[in-house]
Amino acid sequence: MGLTAAHWVYLAGVVLIVGVTIARKNVIVPALVATAVTAWVMTGSPIRGIQAIFDASLTAASELFNIFLIIAMVTALLGVLRAMKADQRMVTPFRTVMRGGWSAFVVLAVVGYGISLFFWPTPAVPLIGAILVPAAIRAGLPAMGAAMAIAIAGQGMALSSDYVMQVAPGLSAKAAGTTGSAVADAALVLSLITGVVALVITAVLLRRHLKQPSAVHLEQWEAGVVAELTPARRWLRRVKVTARQEPAEEEEKVAVGVTAGPPGDDRPRTRGGGGHHGNDGPPAFPEDPGSPAIEIDSPRVVRLSKVFAAVVPLAFLLMIVYMALGKFTNLVPSIEGGSAAALVGGLAAVIVVVAAMALDGPKKALTSVGGHVTDGLVFAFRAMGVVLPIAGFFFLGNADFAGKILGYEDGTPAPGLLVDLVTAAARHIPHSGVIVCFGMLVIGMACGLEGSGFSGLPLTGSLAGALGPTVGVSPSALAAVGQMGSIWAGGGVLVAWSSLLVVAGVTRVPVIDLARKCFFPVVAGLVASTIFAALVL
Structure with a gap:
C-alpha cells in the first residue's frame, strides 16, 4: 500500500517533535x-x-501506569526511610566501595548491567534506585550521572543484547531466517562496544560535575525534589517573608515537614504523620491534637533506623536470590518481566507499611502510609506526566493502539503509520555494505520511536534477511545492528516515553533532560558498533 496524506502528516509530526526536543523546548x-x-x-x-x-494520552497512561506505580512505591519507600534516617545508615556500607564519584559511577554501571542482563531493566532499576543510588549521590556523583550510568548499562547495553533470556535475538532471528544464537552472539559484541563507548564519553562529560563525598548531597537530593515548591507557593512565601521579616529558612523547614526545636535546640524533628503533599506546605495528614513530634535522635528511632537500614537491603537481596532460583532452577516458579516488576513494587509497599507502623504506631500509620504513597504518586506524575501526550502521539502510529485511539470499535484494522514509513524508506537504501548497515541502524531507531524496543524487531529482522545476502553482509550481523538501533532508542535510553521513565523516577531527574543527555554518547557508541559490524562481522 502506498503512503497516504496521513502518513506524511504523521512524518511531519515526528520531525517537528524531534526538532523541538533537540532545540531544548x-x-x-x-x-x-x-x-x-x-x-x-x-x-x-x-x-x-x-x-x-x-x-491518545489516556492510552499512553494505561500502558505506562505500571511504570508510574513502581516509581511511586520506591519514592514512598525512600520517604519512610528518610523519616527515621535509615536511608543515611543504609548507604554507609557502600562507602567502602563508593569512595567518590568515579567509583560510584563504575559500581552503578556494573551492577546495573549485571542485574538487568538476568532480570531485564524494569524490575532491576528500582532495586538499584532504592539502595545504590542514594549511596552514589552521597559519594559525590550527580543524580544525572547516576541516571545515565544506569540507563546506558541496563536499559541499553544489557537489554540490547538480551543475551540471557534471548527474547530479542529470537524475534530478530526468526524474521531474518537465521539462528537465534548467531544473532545473540553478534548483538552481545555490538552492545558491549556501544555501551563502553557511551559510558566512557559520559564519564568524560561528568568529570567537572563530580563532588566530594558528603551526606549533604543525599539530603539535598531527597528534599530538593519531594519538597520542591511550586512557583505560586514560592511567590507567596516571598511575600509572607517580606511582610513578617522572617527568615526563609523557617518556611523551608515547614515545607519539608521539619519543625524547629525549642530555643537553643537546633536538632530537627519530623512530624509524626510523616506524609506531606510533596509540593509544599504542611503535612497532607495533620497530627492528632496534642501528639508530640517524633525526635529522630531518640533511642527508639535510632534502633529502628539501624534495623531497617539492614532489613531493606536484605529483603531486596533475598528477592534477587528468589528470582535467580526461578531463573536457573526448578525450585521456585520463574518470575520475569512484568511479574518481576510487580514483585519489586509490592515488596516496596510492604516495607513502607511495616516501617511506618514501627515508627508511628499502628494507629498513626494509617495516615502516614497514605501520606508517603501520596507523595510517591504526586512525584511520579509531576516528574513523568509530561511524557503522556508525547507517547500518545507515537502510539497513534502503532497499529496495535491506533484503533483504540481513533475509536474503531467494529474491528476495523488501523494502519501502522510508523511501520509503513520505515518500510517505504527501506526501499531507497543503496546496496552497499556500510550504507546498508547504517540504514538498518536508522530504521531500527525509527522503529524505537514509539517507545517499545521490541516491536520493531520483526521488521528489522525481515529487512536484514532480505538485504544481507545481496550486499555481502551476514544477515545475523545486520539483524543485530537493527536490534541495537531499536532497543537503544525505544528500549529505554533515547526515547523519554519508554521505560527510561523508571530510571528518571528513581534518580529524580527530568526524563526529557535525561534522554537528551544520553543522545550524544549513545549515538557515538552506535556509530562505532555499526562500523565494526560492517567491517568485521
Missing part, C-alpha cells in the same frame, strides 16, 4: 497538535481529531 504543544491533525486526516473528522488528543 517543551514538546507537549507540538505533540498535541500533531496528534489532533494526524487523527483528523486519518478519519476525515475534526471532532475525532480533538477526541484523539484525550484518547
Whole structure:
C-alpha cells in the first residue's frame, strides 16, 4: 500500500517533535497538535481529531501506569526511610566501595548491567534506585550521572543484547531466517562496544560535575525534589517573608515537614504523620491534637533506623536470590518481566507499611502510609506526566493502539503509520555494505520511536534477511545492528516515553533532560558498533 496524506502528516509530526526536543523546548504543544491533525486526516473528522488528543494520552497512561506505580512505591519507600534516617545508615556500607564519584559511577554501571542482563531493566532499576543510588549521590556523583550510568548499562547495553533470556535475538532471528544464537552472539559484541563507548564519553562529560563525598548531597537530593515548591507557593512565601521579616529558612523547614526545636535546640524533628503533599506546605495528614513530634535522635528511632537500614537491603537481596532460583532452577516458579516488576513494587509497599507502623504506631500509620504513597504518586506524575501526550502521539502510529485511539470499535484494522514509513524508506537504501548497515541502524531507531524496543524487531529482522545476502553482509550481523538501533532508542535510553521513565523516577531527574543527555554518547557508541559490524562481522 502506498503512503497516504496521513502518513506524511504523521512524518511531519515526528520531525517537528524531534526538532523541538533537540532545540531544548517543551514538546507537549507540538505533540498535541500533531496528534489532533494526524487523527483528523486519518478519519476525515475534526471532532475525532480533538477526541484523539484525550484518547491518545489516556492510552499512553494505561500502558505506562505500571511504570508510574513502581516509581511511586520506591519514592514512598525512600520517604519512610528518610523519616527515621535509615536511608543515611543504609548507604554507609557502600562507602567502602563508593569512595567518590568515579567509583560510584563504575559500581552503578556494573551492577546495573549485571542485574538487568538476568532480570531485564524494569524490575532491576528500582532495586538499584532504592539502595545504590542514594549511596552514589552521597559519594559525590550527580543524580544525572547516576541516571545515565544506569540507563546506558541496563536499559541499553544489557537489554540490547538480551543475551540471557534471548527474547530479542529470537524475534530478530526468526524474521531474518537465521539462528537465534548467531544473532545473540553478534548483538552481545555490538552492545558491549556501544555501551563502553557511551559510558566512557559520559564519564568524560561528568568529570567537572563530580563532588566530594558528603551526606549533604543525599539530603539535598531527597528534599530538593519531594519538597520542591511550586512557583505560586514560592511567590507567596516571598511575600509572607517580606511582610513578617522572617527568615526563609523557617518556611523551608515547614515545607519539608521539619519543625524547629525549642530555643537553643537546633536538632530537627519530623512530624509524626510523616506524609506531606510533596509540593509544599504542611503535612497532607495533620497530627492528632496534642501528639508530640517524633525526635529522630531518640533511642527508639535510632534502633529502628539501624534495623531497617539492614532489613531493606536484605529483603531486596533475598528477592534477587528468589528470582535467580526461578531463573536457573526448578525450585521456585520463574518470575520475569512484568511479574518481576510487580514483585519489586509490592515488596516496596510492604516495607513502607511495616516501617511506618514501627515508627508511628499502628494507629498513626494509617495516615502516614497514605501520606508517603501520596507523595510517591504526586512525584511520579509531576516528574513523568509530561511524557503522556508525547507517547500518545507515537502510539497513534502503532497499529496495535491506533484503533483504540481513533475509536474503531467494529474491528476495523488501523494502519501502522510508523511501520509503513520505515518500510517505504527501506526501499531507497543503496546496496552497499556500510550504507546498508547504517540504514538498518536508522530504521531500527525509527522503529524505537514509539517507545517499545521490541516491536520493531520483526521488521528489522525481515529487512536484514532480505538485504544481507545481496550486499555481502551476514544477515545475523545486520539483524543485530537493527536490534541495537531499536532497543537503544525505544528500549529505554533515547526515547523519554519508554521505560527510561523508571530510571528518571528513581534518580529524580527530568526524563526529557535525561534522554537528551544520553543522545550524544549513545549515538557515538552506535556509530562505532555499526562500523565494526560492517567491517568485521
